[in-house]
Amino acid sequence: MLPRQPQKILVTFLMHLGDLLLTTPFLEVLRRAYPEAQIDYLVDKKLAGVVQENKHVSRVLEIDKKGQDKGVMALYRYAQRLSQENYDLVINLHPNERTSFLTANIKAKCKVGACHFLFRPFYNQVIKLKRQLHAADMYLQVLQQLGITQDLTNQGLQMPVSEAALAVSAQFYQQAGLKVQEKLIGLNIGSAVLTKRWAGERFAQVADSLNAQGYRVVFFGGTMDAELVQDAVSYMHTQPLIATGKFSLQELAAAMQRCSLIITNDSGPMHVAISQNVPIVAMYGPSSPKLYGPYTERALIVRAEPPCLDCAGGMRHKCEKMDCMRNLTVAQVLQAAQEMLRSEDKSEL
Incomplete structure (x- = not known):
C-alpha cells in the first residue's frame, strides 16, 4: 500500500x-x-x-x-x-x-x-x-x-531552458548573420534508428525550396549527425546555417525557439521541438504516430502514399526496401510545411 x-x-x-x-x-x-x-x-x-x-x-x-x-x-x-x-x-x-x-x-x-x-x-x-x-x-x-490521482490533465511536454542557454543560442544566430525580421525553419535529419531517416538529398531539396521562398534554414542535430548533415548540404544550391553538434540539450531547445517551423524525422530532437511549442512537420515511416507521435496539436505528420505495411507487426530497425521513407516525397513535405506555416500565420492575426 x-x-x-x-x-x-x-x-x-x-x-x-x-x-x-x-x-x-x-x-x-x-x-x-x-x-x-x-x-x-x-x-x-x-x-x-x-x-x-x-x-x-x-x-x-x-x-x-x-x-x-x-x-x-x-x-x-x-x-x-x-x-x-x-x-x-x-x-x-x-x-x-x-x-x-x-x-x-x-x-x-x-x-x-x-x-x-x-x-x-x-x-x-x-x-x-x-x-x-x-x-x-x-x-x-x-x-x-497506483491510485495516486485520477486527474491527468497537463500542459504537454515541458523542457524549460536557462537564461545561459538562451544567451548561447542568441549569440549563435547573431554570429551566423540571422536578422531579426528573417523567418527561420529548422531541419532535423538524424534519428538513432536508421529506418526512420528520410534521405539527406531530399532534405536538401526542401531546404533549397524554402530558401527560395525567403526563409532561412538551419540544420540541427548532435555530433553523431554531422556526417548526415554534411552529406545533405553537399546537394544544396543555397547556404544554410549549421548548428549540428554545436549545442548542449538546453542550448538546442533554446535555439529551436527561434524557428517558425521544424521539419524532422521521428527522433528525440522532434520531442525537444515540441517541448518548446514550435510547430513541426514530422516524417513517419516504420514507427507508429499513435504510440510515439507528436504530443501536440501543432504538428502535421507526413507518411508515404500508399503506406508500407511491412512494419505492421512492429518497427524494423533494418530493412533493405525502406519503402515507407523512400516513397515519402519532397512534394508531400513541402505541402505540409506550407500548410503549417499558413495555419500559424492565421493564428497570429
Whole structure:
C-alpha cells in the first residue's frame, strides 16, 4: 500500500531522449498530487539537461549508465548510496533490466511501478504499462494505476531552458548573420534508428525550396549527425546555417525557439521541438504516430502514399526496401510545411 503523504519520492527512468521528454507530463501531475514533497528524478547523465530546469523536480540525480556506473556492481553501489536517502516512495517508470535491478536494491519504505519480472518480489506494487496508449499517456496512466490521482490533465511536454542557454543560442544566430525580421525553419535529419531517416538529398531539396521562398534554414542535430548533415548540404544550391553538434540539450531547445517551423524525422530532437511549442512537420515511416507521435496539436505528420505495411507487426530497425521513407516525397513535405506555416500565420492575426 502506498504511503498516504510521502515526503521524499524518487522517480527512476533511464531510457532515451525522446522517452525522457515523454515523462514530463507525468512529473507535472505527480507534483500536483504531492505539492510539498521532495521529488527527485534519476536520469541518464547525458540527458540531465532535459529536466534540470523542470520546476516539478526537486533534484536531478545523474547516473553514467554507459560509463562509470556501467555494470552490475556499479549499479549496486549506486543503489546503496540512494538507500541512504531514506525515500518514502520509489516509482520506476520502465521495466528494463538496469532500472529494475537498481530499484530492487534501493532500501525504501515503498517501491512501485514497472519492473522486470526477475525483480518483482522486491516491489510493493508492480504495474503493467498500457502500451496500447501514446507513450506520454502510458506514463501518466501509471499514476492512475497506483491510485495516486485520477486527474491527468497537463500542459504537454515541458523542457524549460536557462537564461545561459538562451544567451548561447542568441549569440549563435547573431554570429551566423540571422536578422531579426528573417523567418527561420529548422531541419532535423538524424534519428538513432536508421529506418526512420528520410534521405539527406531530399532534405536538401526542401531546404533549397524554402530558401527560395525567403526563409532561412538551419540544420540541427548532435555530433553523431554531422556526417548526415554534411552529406545533405553537399546537394544544396543555397547556404544554410549549421548548428549540428554545436549545442548542449538546453542550448538546442533554446535555439529551436527561434524557428517558425521544424521539419524532422521521428527522433528525440522532434520531442525537444515540441517541448518548446514550435510547430513541426514530422516524417513517419516504420514507427507508429499513435504510440510515439507528436504530443501536440501543432504538428502535421507526413507518411508515404500508399503506406508500407511491412512494419505492421512492429518497427524494423533494418530493412533493405525502406519503402515507407523512400516513397515519402519532397512534394508531400513541402505541402505540409506550407500548410503549417499558413495555419500559424492565421493564428497570429
